[in-house]
Amino acid sequence: MHPIRNNTMSHIELNDKKIQILNVAERLFSEKGFEGTSIRDISKEAKINIAMVSYYFGSKERLLEALIFHKTVDLKLQLENLLQEDLEPLEKVNKLIEIYINRICLNKGIYRVLHFELYNKKREKSLQAFTELKKGNLKSVESIIKQGQALGVFRKDVNIQLITPTIIGTFFHFHMNRSFFEEIFDLKTEEMFNNYIKNDLTKHIQQTIKALLVYEN
């Protein structure tokens, strides 16, 4: 009768209505935080009954788990594909940066949620899945850089594990202080803001990482 009681998260099937709920939840969680968003908010915007969230996902907590799972499954693949491509090391790194920015741009909401709601260690389950994802990503980045080092293009005294923080961190900080940068760069429209990211911010990050990787004392 009840579709998911005593079920594990990864086996929940996603019909249209569930995906609709997840999308609304993503936006609201990202805008107002997990605690700041009520199930009534979600059901109102998704135009469903309050009970449907519990009916479909079991609880608000498990809705969050389902959301994180749903939005991160395909991220891993994209980086692994990049590994196989036949590109020069620096081109690969630049493409890596573009992929990161693009991915996070497309999923702004969930990344905000991931960072904010997984910071306190209580949500063990979601956190573990997220950690595994990051480990996989780090491996991909590692082998791209080591390829460049083996070819003598990249210097070897860089802290590879800290390159991702610089890429994502720069982008994220820009995003988290959006209204500030909108003001100082005079980015009046959504389009102008996105264009700034696509051109200037991406270029800055690529320039930074390139300098770090190829600069000789």
Next chain:
Amino acid sequence: MHPIRNNTMSHIELNDKKIQILNVAERLFSEKGFEGTSIRDISKEAKINIAMVSYYFGSKERLLEALIFHKTVDLKLQLENLLQEDLEPLEKVNKLIEIYINRICLNKGIYRVLHFELYNKKREKSLQAFTELKKGNLKSVESIIKQGQALGVFRKDVNIQLITPTIIGTFFHFHMNRSFFEEIFDLKTEEMFNNYIKNDLTKHIQQTIKALLVYEN
């Protein structure tokens, strides 16, 4: 009778009990978020009556405002002092990075709160104060870099406004994914974690910014 009704935030005097409340609030807001922290949580940990928060600060919202104001007033000065120091451009930049990291380390809590709770634009008042703070900081950074450019030490095609996001963003991303980095770097104790920041992470950021600023094609 009531000490603060119809009063503006900046004029609230801070006695010991208020500061105690602010400190507890900072920790809890940072751990569980603004919405995730109840006044009862705060009053319990601060060992005061629930009504005292409203009595002292007027409301939970104004408690947050007071917290932000209280914790950011002296940040501006530190950067302005650095400007006056007689150092080589690169030394100045390195010291700038150390100041940033140190400041945020000392005030981890409030910076988390600032980023998370000020992201949605509803809290106009606190947001504006924060924006002014960032503008001032940017000015300091700008003139440090321009000094280096005038001396011919730094290249001129860097996006100065995006340097702070790289510094703070890298550090913040590291902090927000603390448990992940604790795992991959095997940082078992608080001390080891702080040492990693003080040595490796700081070095990485300094190395990155140096490369960006002095690298020639």
Next chain:
DNA sequence: GTTTAAATTAAACAAGTGTTTAATTTTGCA
């Protein structure tokens, strides 16, 4: 010691929370 204001308290307030229930409607299949 009395008085007056401030500090502190327990209790109550209305509103909002996540979740469950039980009844009803819709759906898919025989």
Next chain:
DNA sequence: TGCAAAATTAAACACTTGTTTAATTTAAAC
């Protein structure tokens, strides 16, 4: 068409939320 499972609903549940009230205690000034 009939029937059983699934989907959907409104209502109620117990609980927590931020805030206010009114009473009491503490502190300071005269």
